[in-house]
Amino acid sequence: MAFKFEDLRVWNLAIDLSTEISVLIKTFPPEEKFVLSTQIQRAADSVALNIAEGSTGQSNPEFKKFLGYSIRSGIEVVSCLFLGKKRKIISEEDFSRLYNSYDELIKKIQALKNSI
Template sequence: MEFKFEKLIIWQKAMDLGEEIHVLSKDFPKEELYSLTSQIRRAADSIALNIAEGSIGQTNPEQGRFIGYALRSLAEVVTCLHKAKRRKYIEESLFEKLYSECFNLMNMIIGYKKAIK
């Protein structure tokens, strides 16, 4: 038995990204625990949470709204990654890898949003 959203590749990718961000942020300085660390984790988790919430028994406009929230959370993650890079918490190569994953996920989410209209 599965929920509808568990079959969605965008949800699966968002779940993977959330776990990658969680592991990455463990290495942020302790002084960032209640700021950047918390922010990037909440934003990353919010992507999959909003995809799931938007897929359950919603009308198309409601689905679109939750998918929009997922996109906004993804933009927040990207901004936090830029902050982490500027503060030298992550190397350029890791930033590029995660940035690319975020960009690909964004395109997939936009495609999904267009498909449910």
């Protein structure tokens, strides 16, 4: 693998979850296209993007800072999940599955951050 982030399990998990969010937002109604769907996708993408950006050519303190950004983006995704559930555009099943997945991802990113 050419880049350090490609070997990081948290990056791979973030990529997988961002893809799941992409599939989910295809079910959103048209009026949410430029509202919640855009926000949740950008936040989901940002989790992986910040891990990648911070891992390559950065000092350990700088990498930790980017992991912090990644955690915040994950929390933003979770908040968007709550909004979608409240608006009745995300099912309880999808909410629970993604909520638990992001909870696990955020814990793993925090553990990585603490290990640096």
